[in-house]
Each structure stands twice: as structure tokens, then as C-alpha cells.
Amino acid sequence: MRDLNITIEGSWWDTLLYKGKLHALTPEGDWAVFDWDALTSDLEEAIEAAARPALQFSFRASNAISNGTLTRDTVTRAFEQLTVFDFDLSSKKMAKYLLAKSDVSGAFPNTSMNMHYDRMIMSSHNGVHIEYVNSDHIGVHILKKISSVATRQIAAAYGRIACASGDAGLRQLDLNLEHGFKPSESDGLELNSQPCDACDWMYQNISALSYSGGSYLAKFIKTGEFFRPTKTDDTFSDGDGAEIERIKFEENIDLNDGIDDESSEQDHALSWGSHDKIYKVSGSRISAYRFAASGERRLLGHRQLPADASEIVSVRSALFGVIxxxxxxxxxxxxDGTLVDFKGEPVNISTFSRSRRYENQLHLIADDSIQVKSINNKFENEYFLKKAFGSKAPHEWFG
Structure with a gap:
């Protein structure tokens, strides 16, 4: 299947897709919400009917096969019928899909955005802010500060926010979902005082990375106890179930424990974890390891990075691969190990690894546009469930 692209003209800072809406931050500190479902539906209408399922799967509903809306054969044939792989939207046309705009300059410039159980969470050097979002009744939003600790990246799961807070280490904020939307300010719980620039969830654990060196894992145990979030209304986050299992912090361990790496450049290695994988860059080689629920690390494979690759600025993992x-x-x-190289320095990068509708999208934000890329693998191959790079696909994801 081909990778597809939508180029949207305009000045942007960050983006997040959620329940058919594109949430975008502008360099002026505005939070603009666009009707993404309407926009992509109009793109589909502009091409031949037989090819439309390819766009639906790529940009609007990557879960369309697993939920029975589309079949694998239908999507495969649609990609074969496509004759256009790049689409352009002017800023004037984009304005037609604008639903609302709010001033969020208090949290700007943000460092990351997440959605979790209808909570928009933004991190910045001013701290962490939150707002409740009803995707059916978009209006003006007012962010509430829940932490004053400068935060470089957030990752939300299990009703908690993992916070990579630089020299303040790895911290955790509790959303207290069982009490409804009642944000209050707190410094949160310090999980580790070691410097932390990026974080992600690995099962119920949190991986932490410092780009200056050092990676560790904050281990949590599942308690077998569950709570039901109090609904603010009848909408919940994509992929979130009715109940959440409570987890309890246990200890910190070295992320590289149990990894057998014979690289002579190991002192200069950079390691990070995401979902079911651990990745390590040593020199110009990236290695992938399976991280089992038992804690076992098993080597899956290596890949050479471009010879002219310079210093790493950021890393992340998605369903389609590693960025x-x-x-x-x-x-x-x-x-499948294929390497795709996008030249140029982006303003920002967005992926949506914990969504069920947009896992195959990568947003590359430039000074004057967004490149919305749908990165597609051949889903009929068994490797997609056992692949080395990118998160493991759920068994039902492809129907």
C-alpha cells in the first residue's frame, strides 16, 4: 500500500487528532479546532468512488477494518484504484472547517499535547494544563493549570499523566477520573529524580529518557482493582474502556537491564521504550528489542540509519514504525524495515499512538504548512503482528 499525504497551508505549532476533530495550536498561542471528519470526507468525495476507502482508512478511520466498517479486500482494492497520492489544502479552504478558537497563551509554547478520557492535556515550560473537551459540542476552552513544574513531554494512560520534567526528573500526576472533572494544582509524585526529557508507557510501566544520557523504567504493578471513571458527559476517549485498573508504583530499574549489546559504541548509545519495544541507537545502527510483560528483552533486529544522520533531536514510536x-x-x-527519509527541520512532529483512528498518521509541521502523512504497511502480512519496528498491532486491528 502507498503512503499518502495531505499538505495544509498555514502557520502551525502543534496538532492533535481526536474523535473527528483536528486540534491545532498556532504560533500566536491560539487553540483552533477543525472538523477533520468533514474535511477528509470532502477529499474522498473528490476522487472516484472505488478509491475512497483508501482515504478513509488512511486519514479518518484506521480502525475501519477492525470495527467492520470496511473489509481488508475493499481497502486493498481501493489503494490499487488510487491515482492521486498527494492532496493540497489552502489556508482559505481550511478556514471553512474551523469550529472554534480559544486563547491558550498561558500554556504556550507547549511542549506536547495528549487526550485522555476527554481531557486535553498540554505541557509547557510553564507547567501542565488541562481542559475537558466535549467533541460533540466544541466551544471556547479555558485551560486549568494542574502543575507548575516545567514539563518537556507528557504521556497519559491508566488515568495518570507521566511527566518528563527535565532536571525535575520523571513525575506523575493523577487525573482523579473517578471524581469527574475537578482539576487542582499539584507538583505530583516524583518517580525518579534523574533528568528526564521524554517518556512513554510500556504496558503499565513508564519509560524515561534523557538525551544527554541515561534511560530507566518506572515499574508499576497491577493491583487487580478497577475503578469506573465518573462521566462528565456521555463521551469518552478513543480506545478507553469503561473501567481502569489501578496500578501501584514499585521501583525504578535500568531500561537496558537484560539487553545483550556487543556494540563498541555502547557508551554513546541512546535507548528508549514504547509499548512493547525497546530501541537503542548506537552510532548509525538502531536495534529493536521485544519487551515482554515478564520483563524479558529479546533482540528483534537491526537497521542502519542514514550515513549523514546528525545528532538526534527526538525519538518516538507509532504503530507504523519508529520516528x-x-x-x-x-x-x-x-x-517492514523500510527507511523513509524526510529532509528538512520540522517545527514539530505529531503522532497518535494511543488512538484507534489515527495510528497510521505522522504530522510534520513546517513554518508554512503541515504535512499529514499516512504511513501504511502491507497489513495482510504476518510481520505486522511480529514486526521489529513500531508497536505490535492488536490481533483484531486488521479484521
Missing amino acids: VEFDEAVVVIKG
């Missing part, structure tokens, strides 16, 4: 940002390029290692 490594360098000074002047963004490299994607797809699930």
Missing part, C-alpha cells in the same frame, strides 16, 4: 528526528531530517523506520 527519529535529526537536526535536518526526520527518518521513519517502517514496520
Whole structure:
């Protein structure tokens, strides 16, 4: 299947897709909400009917096969019928889909955005802010500060916010979902005082990374106890169930424990974890390891990065593969090991690894546009469930 692209003209800072709405931050500190479902539906209407399921799967509903809306054969045939792989939207046309705009300059410039159980969470050097979002009744939003600790990245799961807070280490904020939307300010719980620039969830654990060196895992245990979030209204986050299991912090361990790496450049290695994988960059080689629920690490494979790759700026993982940002390029290692190189230095990068509708999207934000890329693998191959790079796909994801 081909990778597809939508270029949207305009000045942007960050983006997040959620329940058919595109939430975008502008360089002026505005939070603009666009009707993404309407926009992509109009793009589908502009091409031949037989090819429309390819766009639906790529940009609007990557879960369309697993939920029975589309079949694998229908999507495969639609990609074969496509004759256009790049789509352009002017800023004037984009304005037609604008639903609301709010001033969020208090949290700007933000460092990351997450959605969890209808809570928009933004981190910045001013702290962590939150707002309740009803996707059916979009209006003006007012962010509430829940932490004053400068935060470089957030990752939400299990009703908690993992906070990579730089020199303040790895911290955790509790959303207290069982009490409804009642935000209050707190410094949160310190999980580790070691410097932390990025974080992600690995099962019920939190991985932490410092780009200056050092990676660790905050281990949690499942308690077997569940709570039901109090609904603010009848809408919940994509992929969130009715109950959440309570987890309890246990200890910190080295993320590289149990990894057998014979690289002579190990002292300069950079390691991070996401979902079911651990990745390590040593020199120009990236290695992938399976992280089992038992804690076992098993080598899955290696891949050479471009010879001209410079210093790593950021790393992240998605369902479709691994994204490594360098000074002047963004490299994607797809699930099958294919390497895609996007030249240029982006303003920002967005992925949606915990969504069920947009896991195959990568947003590359430039000074004057967004490149909305749908990164697609051949889903009929068994490797997609056992691939080395990118998160493991749920068994039902492809029907």
C-alpha cells in the first residue's frame, strides 16, 4: 500500500487528532479546532468512488477494518484504484472547517499535547494544563493549570499523566477520573529524580529518557482493582474502556537491564521504550528489542540509519514504525524495515499512538504548512503482528 499525504497551508505549532476533530495550536498561542471528519470526507468525495476507502482508512478511520466498517479486500482494492497520492489544502479552504478558537497563551509554547478520557492535556515550560473537551459540542476552552513544574513531554494512560520534567526528573500526576472533572494544582509524585526529557508507557510501566544520557523504567504493578471513571458527559476517549485498573508504583530499574549489546559504541548509545519495544541507537545502527510483560528483552533486529544522520533531536514510536528526528531530517523506520527519509527541520512532529483512528498518521509541521502523512504497511502480512519496528498491532486491528 502507498503512503499518502495531505499538505495544509498555514502557520502551525502543534496538532492533535481526536474523535473527528483536528486540534491545532498556532504560533500566536491560539487553540483552533477543525472538523477533520468533514474535511477528509470532502477529499474522498473528490476522487472516484472505488478509491475512497483508501482515504478513509488512511486519514479518518484506521480502525475501519477492525470495527467492520470496511473489509481488508475493499481497502486493498481501493489503494490499487488510487491515482492521486498527494492532496493540497489552502489556508482559505481550511478556514471553512474551523469550529472554534480559544486563547491558550498561558500554556504556550507547549511542549506536547495528549487526550485522555476527554481531557486535553498540554505541557509547557510553564507547567501542565488541562481542559475537558466535549467533541460533540466544541466551544471556547479555558485551560486549568494542574502543575507548575516545567514539563518537556507528557504521556497519559491508566488515568495518570507521566511527566518528563527535565532536571525535575520523571513525575506523575493523577487525573482523579473517578471524581469527574475537578482539576487542582499539584507538583505530583516524583518517580525518579534523574533528568528526564521524554517518556512513554510500556504496558503499565513508564519509560524515561534523557538525551544527554541515561534511560530507566518506572515499574508499576497491577493491583487487580478497577475503578469506573465518573462521566462528565456521555463521551469518552478513543480506545478507553469503561473501567481502569489501578496500578501501584514499585521501583525504578535500568531500561537496558537484560539487553545483550556487543556494540563498541555502547557508551554513546541512546535507548528508549514504547509499548512493547525497546530501541537503542548506537552510532548509525538502531536495534529493536521485544519487551515482554515478564520483563524479558529479546533482540528483534537491526537497521542502519542514514550515513549523514546528525545528532538526534527526538525519538518516538507509532504503530507504523519508529520516528527519529535529526537536526535536518526526520527518518521513519517502517514496520517492514523500510527507511523513509524526510529532509528538512520540522517545527514539530505529531503522532497518535494511543488512538484507534489515527495510528497510521505522522504530522510534520513546517513554518508554512503541515504535512499529514499516512504511513501504511502491507497489513495482510504476518510481520505486522511480529514486526521489529513500531508497536505490535492488536490481533483484531486488521479484521
